[in-house]
Amino acid sequence: MAPADPQCATLLVTCPDRRGLVAALAQGLHGHGGNILDADQHTDTGAGQFFQRIRVDLGELHSDRRSLEGAIGEVAERFDMRWRVAYADEVKRVALFVSKVDHCLWDLLLRIRSGEMSCTPVAILSNHPDLEPVAEFFDVPFHVFPITKETKAAQETRERELLEALDVDLIVLARYMQVLSGDFVAAYPNRIINIHHSFLPAFMGGRPYHQAFERGVKLVGATAHYATTDLDEGPIIEQDVVRCSHRDSVPDLLRKGRDLERTVLARAVRWHLEDRILAYANKTVVFS
Amino acid sequence: MAPADPQCATLLVTCPDRRGLVAALAQGLHGHGGNILDADQHTDTGAGQFFQRIRVDLGELHSDRRSLEGAIGEVAERFDMRWRVAYADEVKRVALFVSKVDHCLWDLLLRIRSGEMSCTPVAILSNHPDLEPVAEFFDVPFHVFPITKETKAAQETRERELLEALDVDLIVLARYMQVLSGDFVAAYPNRIINIHHSFLPAFMGGRPYHQAFERGVKLVGATAHYATTDLDEGPIIEQDVVRCSHRDSVPDLLRKGRDLERTVLARAVRWHLEDRILAYANKTVVFS
């Protein structure tokens, strides 16, 4: 991966698999002066679906972005494509949701600051005030929305107003210990990334490390996925595991898990920010 | 690990955790002329249980094995220990159960022949005749017990008679596609090792790679466990995973899984043969 060039754009395409697709898109981009830097594609033959990610250098574009999008739109219509294009100079705006546990928050903010991920963290939302000092250190506005059974609906409304006002592109649940309502989730399809602290679909629901300890597994895992209305059932973006043994107590599993959670979540967020992920049929295509 | 010395014995001990345990056992073995080569122990503080594996060189034993066992028995009574001792010169007798799929069978027989595992394969039992040529190549007697719903009980009786006649110490279900009855399993507690082709407890039951494909996981796994009356619920001995992606079709997952299954099963069988495993509370302690 080369560092993101501001003149670069990334095109993501999904459509029914058809002859001539690849040539038509390549021709369309080339015709407008776009130089294809990288193209990766995948066909799910069972589902009859085609997926493509194309990185284009727009530095010598003959026309402007609107015209280019028009040209893509024409090909798209012909081949029944869903598509989106992301420009490297339009940096994504990210909101982070947290509760009291801080390792994923630290990890993401340090990575963002080091330039490892390209995005602007516009807000940290929490149901507890505990992590405000972290937000302060990184100069990211911190908003507390305490949640009780009674206030949940109202607080979610306020949260969504804030997210809308901030024009948020991506929400990251960085060990946020509340379940978002179905309405909330539905408003951000494939734009909310959650980290679940187990190797899904094993140990869904609460206290997964305790479940893993009871079951006596020899590996513990973590799973980053897009949030859907069914808790812990959304499309999986990334998973990883670490070896454990009879010597590991629950606190040991929690410790090992923290390392996993932050690396797995960071990979998923980075891939989303680099427009590498296409979700379909409760799965993901992740272009490397 | 040093190669097994014929004068060696391995003592496995489980008991409630009590002061003075370790010193008493060490003293008892030392007093009879046993030289402790290796000792590994574990305490499950939550369960209040103590576990120990001791390898002893009996080359300069003052007395005989019976007296030594008597001495261990005395300490054991004092501390309420369950224990067993295995002598390196009493090679374990193993029966392999298979169906049609051959990769685990090949793998185990090649490892046994290469000296990687110390055991005598005394029989291969199958519900299909397909793998007889493999048995022939390694000169292991092959027995076919076709199973239908109607004949299952009777066939299991015959199988158990054969196992008893052969004085079998360990049964390995090397991708045996039949479920053993509860009676059968209960007759060999912690002496039947099964390989399940998923990362348990994810994807229990049939066709786990198809389940994994549908769920879109990013890792597939395999699990070796002792068989219990609850299918796929027995104490886990070993697990491992391999990375997969959207590019992997079900046949790809099957292929990757075969590599996992054979290495995971081989590790579990070797550890059992080396008396490294203590099962308790539906878990295992595996001494390295």
Place this chain on the structure above:
Amino acid sequence: MAPADPQCATLLVTCPDRRGLVAALAQGLHGHGGNILDADQHTDTGAGQFFQRIRVDLGELHSDRRSLEGAIGEVAERFDMRWRVAYADEVKRVALFVSKVDHCLWDLLLRIRSGEMSCTPVAILSNHPDLEPVAEFFDVPFHVFPITKETKAAQETRERELLEALDVDLIVLARYMQVLSGDFVAAYPNRIINIHHSFLPAFMGGRPYHQAFERGVKLVGATAHYATTDLDEGPIIEQDVVRCSHRDSVPDLLRKGRDLERTVLARAVRWHLEDRILAYANKTVVFS
């Protein structure tokens, strides 16, 4: 990966990076009725080199393979491409070189027989007679070429005559304990795959597990690479490692290494057979 369709072809291309490349090739194939099933590409911006692998369905080709190759050749000339095309119905012919150690040989032959890799094993060559029974079991002709310092040159000449007579596409050194001469290696550029039993470039040369033991490493590895005239210096195709500890003796490292060697070698061979590898600048591009 879908199972290889006999009507399929794989095109591998390397050339200086230039605008319009991708569109020109896609257009050329499409124009002759080839349907692009899969295309993967890579640009090494530092080296200014472009690499592409395209899988094409030729089932509805307007013309014949010669014409198609002519069309590719025209684009190739325009863009200064080196290219080759492999047809799925032209199964590759493989020769296996072994000495006395058998685990890689067993592994490859079992995988080939199971259909996991598409190739025809046309000969097994060895400097020792020991592994003839394995060859017999799989019905592959076995040829012994004993090597001494004095006979080496003459024996290599005879080996190369045999390989030529058999029209061999790929040579696999499956733990062959002789060093091939520079002439031999040069005659099969990027067509000889060797498995080195360490994580190269650590522990080059002989007895790498002994070296690893002495150095006290915490992981041991294996490396599959194309053979070049500089021993253990050729382009790396695949590597993997396994964890070890102070408890592992040299025989333990050898045992763990055997598992690595066979899986790493098998992956490298399969990728070569599927035309996924492009070697350049002493490296490889391996398209997934």
Place this chain on the structure above:
Amino acid sequence: MAPADPQCATLLVTCPDRRGLVAALAQGLHGHGGNILDADQHTDTGAGQFFQRIRVDLGELHSDRRSLEGAIGEVAERFDMRWRVAYADEVKRVALFVSKVDHCLWDLLLRIRSGEMSCTPVAILSNHPDLEPVAEFFDVPFHVFPITKETKAAQETRERELLEALDVDLIVLARYMQVLSGDFVAAYPNRIINIHHSFLPAFMGGRPYHQAFERGVKLVGATAHYATTDLDEGPIIEQDVVRCSHRDSVPDLLRKGRDLERTVLARAVRWHLEDRILAYANKTVVFS
């Protein structure tokens, strides 16, 4: 691992392998009222050396620590043991050396603050002022010792005076880009942990990720080791690797490496703090 009990002590022992060792030590500790919580041992049969780690509960000690140490000393003399005992209530004092790169520093300080490692960070030493804000955030004194060829010897003297004044138990080189002199290193035998950003012994010396990129490896690694006078040659404590491919540029390898470096270094430091490591013959025994 149970959380460290303040009444706990850890005894580490090395000696020539002799009969009766284990029983004598166990008896000695038991006789003074020490309760053995955990004992792990290892024999390097080739080197004829015995290693043991014993965790003892001193809560019901009949005498005091001096008497206990006297008793251990007697057994030690009899068996020619080198030994040391660490008390859980004597928290180790750690100095961190850094330059400009901050990921290992952040990682260690966050882990220490979260209670994941038990130690007191008494000073951060650097040859550059850049990371002072990190030190400030965690309230750890920050000392700048700029190093030039001319000032190096004098600055090292000042650094060692500071370390002595602070009674430092362990020095962690958390990506410190200066080579310590032989005298300095010799003053802290097996008490300086360095993180090298490659899988040693591959890619010793400078710019290892660039070396790895040039060589085209398929895995990159990191190695934590005790510093010795031979740079990058000290006893290895821990290593790990992560997969890479032709798609990874040098900045990608650097990014992947940062994740490795911090987890590998953190494990090594934690194990040292928990008195799990015995170094000998340029290797380590790491008790799990």
